[in-house]
Amino acid sequence: MKWRQVTGTTCDPRMPLKLKGKIYKSVIRPVMLYGSECWAVKKTDEKRLHVAEMRLLRWMCGVTRMDKVRNEYIRGSLKVAPVTEKLKGNRLTWYGQVKRRDETHVTKRIMSLHVDDKMEREREAKEKMDGLCEK
Structure with missing residues (x-):
């Protein structure tokens, strides 16, 4: 919804790209990441966010996938x-706040809580800290 509210400004070819980037960073990205601190993020979720972001950025720049412009250049x-x-x-x-x-x-008490797993699992369970940093 936020995207539709600012689409007149962000998709205008007369607007400078730097200003479009500031609008994206201050209006659209916070909406995309609202509540993300508590998500159990999977690789597929990260991929979906990346695809949605690139679609928005390409649209803002007036570039299609057919133009074959690299994502790094658009960013x-x-x-x-x-x-x-x-x-x-x-x-x-x-x-850090917790x-x-x-x-x-x-x-703070929940972060240090340890639950004994009684059932056997076919795959290893994700730990609480897995999403914080790369291993």
């Missing part, structure tokens, strides 16, 4: 970082 012209990096940054920020809370706070 560079708009001065926009990849959405997956911002997603990881948001998660790290949230994690770590600074006092020991009696609910989120």
Whole structure:
């Protein structure tokens, strides 16, 4: 919905690309990543966010996939970082806030909670910290 509200400005060829990038960073990307601190992000979710972001950025630049313009060039012209990096940054920020809370706070207690798994699993369960940083 936010995209449709600003599409008149962001898709206007007379607007400078740098201004379009600022609009994207301040209006559209926060809406895309709202609540992302608590998501259990999978590779498919990251891929969907990347595809949606690139579709928006290409549309803002007036470029189609048929023009064969590289994603790095589009990001560079708009001065926009990849959405997956911002997603990881948001998660790290949230994690830092949780770590600074006092020991009696609910989120701090849940982060240190250990549950014994009684059932056998066919695959290994994801840990709480898997999404925070690359291993």
